[in-house]
Amino acid sequence: MKSYRTLKTALSALRLNIMRSVLTTLGIVIGVAAVITMMEIGNGASIAIQRTMATMGANTLVIVPASAAIAGVTQGAGTMMTLTPQDADAITKECPAVSFVAPIVRARTQVVYGNRNWVPTYIYGTTSSFLQVREWTDMDEGEMFTEHEVRNSSKVCLIGQTIVNELFGGQSPVGKEVRIRNVAFRIIGVLQKKGANVMGMDQDDILLAPWTTIKYRVVASSLASANQSSSTTASSTDVNTLSQIYPNTQQNLYPVPSATEVADSPKPIRFTTVDQILISARSADQILSAIQQITFLLRERHHLRGSDLNDFNIRDMTEITAAMRSTAELMTKLLLCVAMISLVVGGVGIMNIMLVSVTERTHEIGLRMAVGAEPNDILRQFLSEAVVLCLLGGIMGILVGRGSSYLVNTVLHWPTATSVGAIVAAVAVSASVGVIFGFYPAWKASRLDPIEALRYE
Amino acid sequence: MDLIELRDIHKTYHLGQVDLPVLKGISLNVARGELVALMGASGSGKSTLMHILGCLDRPTSGEYWLDARQVSWTTARELARLRHRMIGFVFQNFNLLARTTALENVLMPLTYAKEDLTKHQMRQRAVELLQKVGLSDRIHHQSSQLSGGEQQRVAIARALVNHPQVLLADEPTGNLDSRTSEEILQMFQQLNWAESLTIVLVTHDSEVAQHAQRIIYIKDGLIGT
Numbered sequence: 001m002k003s004y005r006t007l008k009t010a011l012s013a014l015r016l017n018i019m020r021s022v023l024t025t026l027g028i029v030i031g032v033a034a035v036i037t038m039m040e041i042g043n044g045a046s047i048a049i050q051r052t053m054a055t056m057g058a059n060t061l062v063i064v065p066a067s068a069a070i071a072g073v074t075q076g077a078g079t080m081m082t083l084t085p086q087d088a089d090a091i092t093k094e095c096p097a098v099s100f101v102a103p104i105v106r107a108r109t110q111v112v113y114g115n116r117n118w119v120p121t122y123i124y125g126t127t128s129s130f131l132q133v134r135e136w137t138d139m140d141e142g143e144m145f146t147e148h149e150v151r152n153s154s155k156v157c158l159i160g161q162t163i164v165n166e167l168f169g170g171q172s173p174v175g176k177e178v179r180i181r182n183v184a185f186r187i188i189g190v191l192q193k194k195g196a197n198v199m200g201m202d203q204d205d206i207l208l209a210p211w212t213t214i215k216y217r218v219v220a221s222s223l224a225s226a227n228q229s230s231s232t233t234a235s236s237t238d239v240n241t242l243s244q245i246y247p248n249t250q251q252n253l254y255p256v257p258s259a260t261e262v263a264d265s266p267k268p269i270r271f272t273t274v275d276q277i278l279i280s281a282r283s284a285d286q287i288l289s290a291i292q293q294i295t296f297l298l299r300e301r302h303h304l305r306g307s308d309l310n311d312f313n314i315r316d317m318t319e320i321t322a323a324m325r326s327t328a329e330l331m332t333k334l335l336l337c338v339a340m341i342s343l344v345v346g347g348v349g350i351m352n353i354m355l356v357s358v359t360e361r362t363h364e365i366g367l368r369m370a371v372g373a374e375p376n377d378i379l380r381q382f383l384s385e386a387v388v389l390c391l392l393g394g395i396m397g398i399l400v401g402r403g404s405s406y407l408v409n410t411v412l413h414w415p416t417a418t419s420v421g422a423i424v425a426a427v428a429v430s431a432s433v434g435v436i437f438g439f440y441p442a443w444k445a446s447r448l449d450p451i452e453a454l455r456y457e
Numbered sequence: 458m459d460l461i462e463l464r465d466i467h468k469t470y471h472l473g474q475v476d477l478p479v480l481k482g483i484s485l486n487v488a489r490g491e492l493v494a495l496m497g498a499s500g501s502g503k504s505t506l507m508h509i510l511g512c513l514d515r516p517t518s519g520e521y522w523l524d525a526r527q528v529s530w531t532t533a534r535e536l537a538r539l540r541h542r543m544i545g546f547v548f549q550n551f552n553l554l555a556r557t558t559a560l561e562n563v564l565m566p567l568t569y570a571k572e573d574l575t576k577h578q579m580r581q582r583a584v585e586l587l588q589k590v591g592l593s594d595r596i597h598h599q600s601s602q603l604s605g606g607e608q609q610r611v612a613i614a615r616a617l618v619n620h621p622q623v624l625l626a627d628e629p630t631g632n633l634d635s636r637t638s639e640e641i642l643q644m645f646q647q648l649n650w651a652e653s654l655t656i657v658l659v660t661h662d663s664e665v666a667q668h669a670q671r672i673i674y675i676k677d678g679l680i681g682t
Contacts, residue, residue: 005568009568012561016555016556016557363552364554367552367554368565368569369513369537369540370511370513370540370546371540371541371545371546371565371566371569371615371616371619372537372538372540372541372542372566372569372619373537373541373568373569374533374534374537374538374569375533375534375537376534377537377568377569450513451508451513451514454513454548454552
């Protein structure tokens with residue numbers, strides 16, 4: 001009841017000086033509107049930056065096998081062959097912090113089309129989730145191969161822009177066939193241009209195919225030929241028993257070695273392993289938990305005991321994530337500074353006007369005191385005027401701020417994101433600005449001597 | 458015991474090094490239902506005395522008994538409550554709130570009422586008082602649209618809205634012409650007679666003072682004859 005009356009008195013006093021009230025509030029309106037607009041634009045920018053960084057691979061983890069060592073001679077990173085496609089499947093199923101997983105089999109060899117040839121930087125055998133991991137799902141033409149084609153080890157591939165330029169000279173390559181080590185691959189899609197990565201490597205110089213195809217049809221023959229120079233025709237059936245499912249179409253130009261000859265020149269038995277596993281975490285915050293989950297899972301799957309070292313390494317893009325985090329932090333701090341300054345300016349405006357108002361209404365204050373207003377009543381009245389001004393300004397500011405951020409979004413096409421936190425903070429701050437900057441004038445009014453105030457003209 | 462009892466009230470203003478005594482030991486009684494005029498030339502200390510009577514100012518020494526209770530002069534808050542409960546003020550220059558209607562002016566003191574009144578009760582009391590002072594057709598007029606006499610009547614209604622024990626009028630006719638002055642003074646007499654309201658009139662005009670039942674002369678800070 002009492003507070004309602006105080007509020008009513010405050011409102012009617014403000015109404016008597018409507019123009020001045022509006023102009024005073026304008027400071028707060030602009031301050032709050034600026035805060036909200038800045039926060040929303042900042043949020044939008046921050047989200048856009050995060051998305052851009054994610055396409056650079058900020059959320060990506062790479063699992064590589066550890067280094068193999070033969071008699072104390074280490075062979076370098078990735079030389080142990082411990083990662084299997086089943087590891088990749090298990091990670092997909094059992095690690096909640098992971099969104100996509102793509103096993104990768106690498107090759108480096110010549111790609112031939114007609115009378116042209118080219119050696120791409122990356123020939124990756126993978127699954128369809130590779131594009132999700134790399135945030136590269138947009139295609140210029142065609143589409144990604146499917147799980148089915150991976151299982152069938154179909155001879156299909158996707159190529160990047162650089163290969164399109166080198167082999168096809170601008171023509172549409174979809175449906176054409178390229179040969180990789182004498183295996184004919186049908187091109188089913190063209191990836192969108194991505195440009196160089198942070199290290200300056202051309203990411204468009206890439207050929208993607210099902211990992212089974214690269215593993216069993218391309219790498220298998222290449223390793224066989226590496227062992228037996230010039231014998232490109234050697235059947236891979238001796239090398240990998242799995243390859244029997246996919247009979248090599250090449251003619252045997254040399255006689256099949258006898259059992260004795262095979263025993264004399266033993267060849268390594270290879271398990272189905274992949275060269276690396278590419279993983280994307282659900283968000284930048286979940287990278288650490290993803291690493292923990294994967295480490296736990298792989299140690300279990302690889303039967304490692306407590307004291308054993310990991311037979312794999314997980315790498316994250318520390319540099320990029322650190323850059324991302326510091327960018328976002330800097331942005332927030334910057335916006336906070338701007339917000340603070342504009343609200344303090346608005347608050348000083350309120351204090352100024354309230355002081356003028358107290359001086360102007362000294363006579364009225366004296367009268368109110370004479371008819372029995374206690375100092376607290378006067379304090380409350382002027383304080384509530386200031387708070388009402390600030391709150392009304394805050395509400396107006398929210399509307400103006402939301403409106404202008406909408407305008408910025410539709411007219412300038414800047415990304416914005418609604419920030420509930422900014423709205424709550426703006427209202428809270430404008431109310432406290434009212435209390436803080438309204439207190440001194442109100443206190444001054446309440447301390448007036450009634451006789452002095454009544455004599456004041 | 459009388460409604461108002463002053464015992465040996467002194468008031469000295471300190472202006473730098475110089476002490477300026479304004480009231481030099483005033484003792485007076487005002488009985489309940491009396492209409493008293495405080496008369497004196499300007500500078501005699503009658504305004505200071507009225508401020509003390511109205512609990513707006515503290516005496517340097519002396520006792521003030523109002524309604525059989527001694528005024529303690531401790532906190533501004535208690536003085537405000539005392540003014541609110543016991544005293545109604547009428548000023549020379551009316552002191553109405555600008556750009557506010559007559560009704561709102563009369564309602565203003567009720568904003569600080571301690572007892573809970575409904576909006577309707579407050580409004581009813583204010584309208585009754587405005588009718589009593591003869592302004593039933595001016596209730597919703599802005600204070601600036603009223604004549605001087607009407608403004609003073611609004612001020613009287615405002616002073617009465619809290620049911621005060623005593624009405625203090627400081628030169629209530631100082632800004633009015635003689636005919637309107639007569640009307641206002643008759644209204645004081647009427648209130649005093651009909652409702653046995655205690656009224657203290659402060660004036661320098663013997664013409665005005667003639668309307669009172671008793672005249673107290675103040676001269677150089679002392680009660681004169």
